[in-house]
Amino acid sequence: MARKKSIKKISWLNFALFFLAMIAGIFILQKSIVGATCANTGNCKESLSLKIENGAVATFSGQKITPPQIDLTKTDESRRVLGEAVLTGEKRIYVDLTTQTLTAYQGDVVFLQTKISSGKWFPTPTGEFTIWEKIRATKMSGGQGADYYYLPNVPYVMFFSGSGVAAGRGFSLHGAYWHNNFGHPMSHGCVNMRQVDAQKLYYWVDPSTNGNVTLSTGDNPGTKIIIYGEAP
Structure with a gap:
C-alpha cells in the first residue's frame, strides 16, 4: 500500500513539473516573439539607415499619400534668431502616453511641448532611454491587409534604446506626414510628431x-528620454 502511494505521489509530482515546464516554455516563446518585434517597420534593419525615395507613393490605412520631397543638398537646420536666449543645462525629453504629450526641457526651461501619437497597433515601450542614432529620413513599412503601410521619406528620425529595448528594434521619435490625428495613438510603436515639431526637436537633441546620419558616442552622447503612462 505504501509503495502504491509513493508511486502515485511521484506521478503527480512529475505531472506538476511537466506542467510548470510547459508554462515556462510558452512564456519564453512569447518573450522571444515580442523581443523580435520591430517598431514601425517590417524589417528591424531596413529603417536604421538613410533612405530617400522622392518618386515613391506612400500607403497608410488604404490611402495613397504623397511623401515630402527631401533634398539632402540643402540644410534645413533652424538657426538661432538674433537676441534669442541661449538655453543651458541638461537636455531631457518626457513622453506622457496618457495625455499623448511630449515635453522637452533644457535645464528647467521648456524647449518644446507638443501632442504626439504613440503606438496603436503595437505599444510604445515605457522606461528610460537615450537617443543612439539620428537619421534625416528613412523608409518604414510593414503590416498586412488593411493594416499594410509603406512610408518612404519618414523625416527627422531619432532612434532610442534602453530599458530592455535594444537599438536594433527600431523604436524612434519621428515626423509623420500620413496623418494629422496627433493626441491619439496612431503608430506601430514609435512616437509620431508633426513634421515641424520633429524638425525642431531633431536639431536640438x-x-x-x-x-x-549621426550616431551617439562617448564624446557626443544622446539625449535622455523618459516615457511613462498608459496610452488611451
Whole structure:
C-alpha cells in the first residue's frame, strides 16, 4: 500500500513539473516573439539607415499619400534668431502616453511641448532611454491587409534604446506626414510628431547633428528620454 502511494505521489509530482515546464516554455516563446518585434517597420534593419525615395507613393490605412520631397543638398537646420536666449543645462525629453504629450526641457526651461501619437497597433515601450542614432529620413513599412503601410521619406528620425529595448528594434521619435490625428495613438510603436515639431526637436537633441546620419558616442552622447503612462 505504501509503495502504491509513493508511486502515485511521484506521478503527480512529475505531472506538476511537466506542467510548470510547459508554462515556462510558452512564456519564453512569447518573450522571444515580442523581443523580435520591430517598431514601425517590417524589417528591424531596413529603417536604421538613410533612405530617400522622392518618386515613391506612400500607403497608410488604404490611402495613397504623397511623401515630402527631401533634398539632402540643402540644410534645413533652424538657426538661432538674433537676441534669442541661449538655453543651458541638461537636455531631457518626457513622453506622457496618457495625455499623448511630449515635453522637452533644457535645464528647467521648456524647449518644446507638443501632442504626439504613440503606438496603436503595437505599444510604445515605457522606461528610460537615450537617443543612439539620428537619421534625416528613412523608409518604414510593414503590416498586412488593411493594416499594410509603406512610408518612404519618414523625416527627422531619432532612434532610442534602453530599458530592455535594444537599438536594433527600431523604436524612434519621428515626423509623420500620413496623418494629422496627433493626441491619439496612431503608430506601430514609435512616437509620431508633426513634421515641424520633429524638425525642431531633431536639431536640438543630442547627439549633435553631423551630416544626415549621426550616431551617439562617448564624446557626443544622446539625449535622455523618459516615457511613462498608459496610452488611451
